[in-house]
Amino acid sequence: MYIFAYLRASTREQDAKRAKNRLQQFVTERGHRIASWYIENVSGASLQRPELMRLLENAAPGDAILIEQVDRLSRLDDDGWKLLKELISSKSISIISLDLPTSYVALENHRGDEFTAAMLRAINSMMLDMLAAIARKDYQDRRRRQSEGIVKAVEGGKFKGRQPNILMHKNVIKLRLHNGMSIRETASICGISERQVIRITQRHLSNSDPEGKGVDDEANSI
Structure with missing residues (x-):
């Protein structure tokens, strides 16, 4: 039997490898080894998970998936x-x-005891279903509370939406308009897309020139 460890976090800001030591210690204490690690940052509410699908593709009958908690799966x-x-x-x-x-x-x-093994598998399947349902409810509850919090903040005038990266915007304007760099060069230096450079520059020009003069020429200059 090969043991494949699966680690998942919902966003790139979270550390998907956080539980790696716990999983390693768990199998070591029981005299086993982890054959391979599959790590990804993606929502557990979706089946669009490349690493999980790769694990299932690589695994053979009798192998096992090791996780920290059912909600990771x-x-x-x-x-x-x-x-x-x-x-x-x-x-x-x-x-x-x-x-x-x-x-x-x-x-x-x-x-040597097929009955015991069958009973334990049945109990385990039931427990997995229960924990998966709890994980789903927790996910839905957090999404609901988040939505309610945003609505309340909007009503109170406190929610401004996603705020722009002011420093990055200033760098784009400096490189693009002050130093005369092309859109492509500016995007490469700032680590953003050319479309973002165009959008930031257009917004800046629109704020500086309420009538919008020169904005179309700016967007076409690569």
Whole structure:
């Protein structure tokens, strides 16, 4: 049996590798090794997860997926979770989650007691479904509270939306308008797209020239 560790965080600002030491210690204490790591920053509410799909492609019957918590594997709705479970079970892959002790049975040898093994698998499947449902509800609750907070902030005049990177905007204007660099050169230096350079410059010119003179020429100058 190969053990494949899966680490996930929702955004690039979060550290997907945060639980790596915990997973490593878990398998080491039980006399096993992690064959490979699959790490990605993507929402658990979506099945569009390249690393998870790559893990499932590489795994063979009898292998196991190791996760820190069930919500690292799924914050999917009922249909999404059902599909993911089918993908996993179709290859006879076990799920081992640190927050679900009944899942540890995958690391144990119950060949001499098939009844016990079957019972533990059934219990583990039920617990996985329950924790996946809890993870989904937590996701929905957080999204609802976030939406309610934004509505309240808007009503109170406190929500301004996503704020621009002022320093980056100043650099774009300086390079583009003061130093005469091309849109392509400016985008390369600032690490942004050419479209962003055009948008920032147009906004600056519009604010400086309320009648909008020269804006079209600026957008066409690469």
